[in-house]
Each structure stands twice: as structure tokens, then as C-alpha cells.
Amino acid sequence: MNNIFAVAGVVIKELYRRKDFYVLFIVTILICMVMASVNIFNDAKIVRYLKEISLDLIWLCSLVIAVTTTARQIPAERENRTLLPLLAKPLTRAQLILGKFLGCWLACGLALLCFYAFFGALAASREHHWPLLNYVQAASMHWFMLGVIVAFALFGSLVFAAPSSNSTICFVLIGGILFVGRHLDQQALKLSEPARTLVDCIYFAIPHLEFYDMRDLVIHNWPLIGWEYIGVALLYAAFYMAVFLLAACVVFRRKPVN
Amino acid sequence: MSTILKTEKLRVEFRSREMRQATKVALLGLDLEVGTGEIFGFLGPNGAGKTTTMNVLLGFVPPTKGAAYLFGIDVRQPIARQRIGYLPEMTYYYKFLSAEELLRFYGKIFGLSRAVADRRIPELLKLVELEHAARRPIKSYSKGMQQRVGLAQALINDPDLLILDEPTSGLDPLGRMKVREIIQRLKNEGKTVFFSSHELGEVESVCDRVAIIHQGELKAIGRVADITGSHANLEKAFLEIIGYQPQPAS
Numbered sequence: 001m002n003n004i005f006a007v008a009g010v011v012i013k014e015l016y017r018r019k020d021f022y023v024l025f026i027v028t029i030l031i032c033m034v035m036a037s038v039n040i041f042n043d044a045k046i047v048r049y050l051k052e053i054s055l056d057l058i059w060l061c062s063l064v065i066a067v068t069t070t071a072r073q074i075p076a077e078r079e080n081r082t083l084l085p086l087l088a089k090p091l092t093r094a095q096l097i098l099g100k101f102l103g104c105w106l107a108c109g110l111a112l113l114c115f116y117a118f119f120g121a122l123a124a125s126r127e128h129h130w131p132l133l134n135y136v137q138a139a140s141m142h143w144f145m146l147g148v149i150v151a152f153a154l155f156g157s158l159v160f161a162a163p164s165s166n167s168t169i170c171f172v173l174i175g176g177i178l179f180v181g182r183h184l185d186q187q188a189l190k191l192s193e194p195a196r197t198l199v200d201c202i203y204f205a206i207p208h209l210e211f212y213d214m215r216d217l218v219i220h221n222w223p224l225i226g227w228e229y230i231g232v233a234l235l236y237a238a239f240y241m242a243v244f245l246l247a248a249c250v251v252f253r254r255k256p257v258n
Numbered sequence: 259m260s261t262i263l264k265t266e267k268l269r270v271e272f273r274s275r276e277m278r279q280a281t282k283v284a285l286l287g288l289d290l291e292v293g294t295g296e297i298f299g300f301l302g303p304n305g306a307g308k309t310t311t312m313n314v315l316l317g318f319v320p321p322t323k324g325a326a327y328l329f330g331i332d333v334r335q336p337i338a339r340q341r342i343g344y345l346p347e348m349t350y351y352y353k354f355l356s357a358e359e360l361l362r363f364y365g366k367i368f369g370l371s372r373a374v375a376d377r378r379i380p381e382l383l384k385l386v387e388l389e390h391a392a393r394r395p396i397k398s399y400s401k402g403m404q405q406r407v408g409l410a411q412a413l414i415n416d417p418d419l420l421i422l423d424e425p426t427s428g429l430d431p432l433g434r435m436k437v438r439e440i441i442q443r444l445k446n447e448g449k450t451v452f453f454s455s456h457e458l459g460e461v462e463s464v465c466d467r468v469a470i471i472h473q474g475e476l477k478a479i480g481r482v483a484d485i486t487g488s489h490a491n492l493e494k495a496f497l498e499i500i501g502y503q504p505q506p507a508s
Contacts, residue, residue, distance in 0.1 A: 002366060002367075002369060003366075003367050005366075006363055006366035006367050009363070009366075010352060010355070010363055013354065013355065013359070014352070014354055017354040018354065080349065080350040080351070080352075081346055081348065081349040081350065082349060082350070082351060082352060084316075084318070084344070084346040084349060085344055085345070085346055085349060085351075085364070085408070085411055085412070086367075087316070087317070087318065088316045088317075088318075088339060088342070088344035088346075088421075089339060089344075089364065089367045089368060089415075090336045090337060090339050090340045090367065090368065090369075091336070091367050092336050256318070256319065257313070257318040257319075
């Protein structure tokens with residue numbers, strides 16, 4: 001475990017020493033502050049629109065941070081040849097993959113913490129109440145969804161040579177799953193065989209990231225979701241993380257180092 | 259003198275990615291033995307198989323046939339790498355870390371305790387003359403400084419065997435001299451150094467024994483004086499061993 005934590009520590013240092021996170025965070029703050037200063041039609045419920053825009057921005061930024069940070073990890077190690085001294089030490093390839101995953105996932109968690117703290121402060125300044133447990137549920141679901149994305153992007157970084165192609169494919173697939181994934185089963189019913197079975201298989205095989213979208217809960221201050229359902233969703237995410245990490249370890253094991 | 263590094267009939271083949279191209283044989287039954295406390299030079303022209311041999315020793319490339327051992331342990335086991343230090347050729351270390359942070363990171367991978375790392379890191383930075391830049395990010399280092407950080411990371415675990423892949427490549431004469439001094443100092447401490455280089459003068463001055471490979475085959479192995487033999491220097495002997503025929507001047 002020491003080796004995994006050591007690798008993860010370097011990934012986290014990289015995130016907070018690069019400018020990407022700060023740029024995204026400051027841009028989000030600026031957009032939200034500008035939106036918060038506008039009061040259209042004296043609508044008392046305008047705060048919901050503000051919350052929705054803020055959460056959309058947080059989602060977008062978190063996806064960008066997760067995918068771009070993860071996609072460059074292994075290719076950068078190869079390009080700079082740091083993979084050689086690293087693997088010449090008593091560190092297994094599986095430990096390296098797990099360390100990279102843990103680092104990226106924790107780094108995303110830290111970024112989410114900053115974003116949600118800002119969001120909470122912004123919402124509290126308008127609504128004068130702070131539904132902390134709703135935020136905890138939304139943030140933890142969001143974080144686990146990012147775990148699946150990080151594991152997938154890490155796997156992709158071993159399959160696709162360039163970080164840019166990996167990032168593009170990740171964004172297309174994530175967008176596809178978030179917007180289309182939930183409708184695949186209904187679409188399958190309208191199709192004839194064998195397309196129906198194929199679409200059904202895709203529906204059951206893909207990780208349903210839309211399960212983790214709890215923006216409406218936070219925007220409309222809906223009551224909390226039962227913790228048992230949250231637990232099942234987190235286990236579902238953990239299963240997909242394990243699948244992608246296992247695939248990454250298998251691919252990396254067979255890959256030449258240089 | 260016990261054997262610290264050994265290869266037995268080592269053969270490495272690379273399958274070509276293109277269908278019609280034949281399999282490339284990088285190493286052809288290489289037998290090597292390096293004893294404790296030796297400085298061993300591993301020589302050969304470009305493409306001879308030096309880096310492939312090192313890659314096998316470090317577990318990066320599996321041998322097609324034969325075996326390689328470090329401290330008597332098969333190199334495919336990660337534990338074989340516990341007591342070695344490795345300096346690859348032309349590596350750009352994590353730019354966002356300082357030399358001190360980099361050494362601490364590698365120290366953690368070797369399982370060094372905080373107290374040991376606190377003692378060892380300043381010692382190494384002093385050895386490679388980087389104390390003044392210890393907390394500066396590596397991205398601000400010159401090429402020579404980066405190479406010296408590389409040497410420091412290779413020594414973080416106080417290794418018994420040091421594998422150096424062209425350690426003086428791209429360095430200015432002063433940088434080369436410093437690396438040579440460090441290698442000499444390691445020898446005096448009883449460490450074993452296995453290194454490849456194209457600088458034959460340097461090899462001649464620091465090595466106890468050398469091996470020359472060409473096209474994956476071991477062509478000569480022995481003490482520097484024995485290999486040089488009747489030739490004026492190691493370079494002349496090297497050129498003859500690899501079968502180089504000088505073109506007559508027109």
C-alpha cells in the first residue's frame with residue numbers, strides 16, 4: 001500500500017501545482033458571481049436557476065479535470081521516460097496503475113470539495129439555509145461517478161497512444177452515456193432483432209453515470225434519498241472502477257515499457 | 259568475489275508489428291557474470307543490444323529464452339530490484355517536483371523510513387552537488403543538473419548494484435568528470451557498477467572489466483588491459499572486435 005500512496009501523492013501534487021484546476025475554479029466563481037448579481041424579473045425563485053447553472057459548471061469542470069488529469073498520467077511517464085526509473089524500483093505495474101487511479105480520484109475529490117464548498121456558500125447566501133446532508137449525498141455520488149470516469153480514462157490511456165485522442169473518446173462516451181444511456185432500453189423495444197438484443201446488451205453493459213446526477217435534489221431542495229440506495233449506487237460504481245482497473249492492469253502488464 | 263549479476267544464454271526476440279517483416283533478434287544467447295565490487299563496462303555500437311540487456315535485467319522486457327538473475331533472484335520478480343539503482347539515458351524527471359521531493363518519493367517506494375530519508379537525501383544532494391537547488395522545481399534545472407538528480411535517485415536506497423545507461427551522455431566535460439568521480443567513489447565504497455557508454459576513454463579509465471557486444475552477440479569480455487592487448491587504446495581494440503574496416507582515404 002505504501003507504494004500506491006507514494007504514487008498517488010505525486011499525482012495530487014501535480015494537480016495543485018498545475019494551473020488547470022485554479023483556472024477552472026476561478027472561471028466558475030466569476031460566472032456564478034456575475035449570475036448571482038443579476039436579479040431578473042424580481043423572481044424569488046431565481047436562486048434555483050443560479051444553483052442549476054453553478055452545478056452545471058461544477059459538473060463540466062469536474063469532468064474536464066478528471067479526464068484531462070488522468071489521460072496524461074501514463075503517456076507523460078512514457079514520454080518523459082520517468083516510467084523507467086519508476087519501474088526499475090520494487091514497484092509492480094499494478095501498484096503504479098492503482099497509485100495513479102487513487103491519486104487522480106483523490107485529486108478530483110479535493111477539487112469537488114472546493115467546488116461544493118463554494119456552491120454551498122453561494123446557495124446559503126441566497127436561501128439562508130444549508131442542507132448539508134443533501135450536499136454530502138450529491139457530492140459523494142458525484143465523486144464516485146468521477147471514480148468510474150478516472151478508471152475508464154486510465155484504461156483508455158493505455159489503449160490510445162495520445163492523451164488528446166483518449167480525452168476526446170472519453171468525453172464522447174461520457175456525454176453519450178449521460179444523455180442517451182438512460183433511454184437505450186426504451187429504444188431497444190422499438191427495434192427488431194438482432195438490433196434489439198444488441199442495444200439491450202449495451203444498456204446493461206455500460207456504467208449508468210446518470211444514476212449519479214443528483215443536481216435536481218440540490219436545486220429543488222428535495223428530501224434526502226435513502227442511504228441504502230446511495231450505498232447500492234456507490235457499490236455499483238465501485239464494481240465498474242474495479243472492472244476498468246483490472247482491464248488497465250492486464251493491458252499494462254503486456255505493454256512494453258519503452 | 260561473489261556473482262551479483264548473471265545472464266544465462268539470454269535471447270530476446272521482438273516480433274515485428276508489420277506482418278511481412280521478420281522477427282528481430284536483439285540478443286543471441288548472452289552469457290555475462292559481474293562480481294561484487296566490480297566496475298563493469300558494457301560496450302557496443304548503437305543497436306548492439308546494450309539497452310535491451312539492461313531492460314531484461316530491470317524486468318522491462320521478458321527474455322524469449324534463457325534467464326537473468328540479480329543477487330541470485332530471477333529478474334522477473336520485483337524483489338530482485340530492491341538492492342539496485344538505475345539511471346536511464348536521457349530522462350526528464352517530474353518537472354513540478356523539487357530534487358528533494360523527488361528523492362523522498364523514490365525513497366518511499368523503497369520503503370525508507372522518514373528518519374532514514376531525512377538523513378540520506380541531504381547526503382545525496384551533497385554528493386551530486388545539488389544542495390543549493392534542492393528546493394527548486396526540476397523544470398528549472400540544466401541538463402547536467404537533471405542528470406545528477408538522476409544519479410541521486412539511483413542511489414537513494416544505498417544500492418549494492420548500480421545500472422547506468424550512458425550516464426555521461428550529453429554532459430559537458432565538467433559534468434562527465436563529476437559523474438566519473440562519483441562512480442569511482444562508489445567503487446571505493448565497495449558498490450558494483452554496471453554501465454554502458456560510448457565514451458571509451460572514460461570506460462578505460464574507470465572500468466575493471468568490459469564486455470563488447472555486437473548485433474546481439476558477445477564478442478569479447480575481460481579486463482580492460484587484456485582486451486586492449488597490443489592495440490594503442492580500447493577504442494582501436496573495440497573497432498577491430500566489431501569488425502570495422504576503415505575506408506581508405508581517397
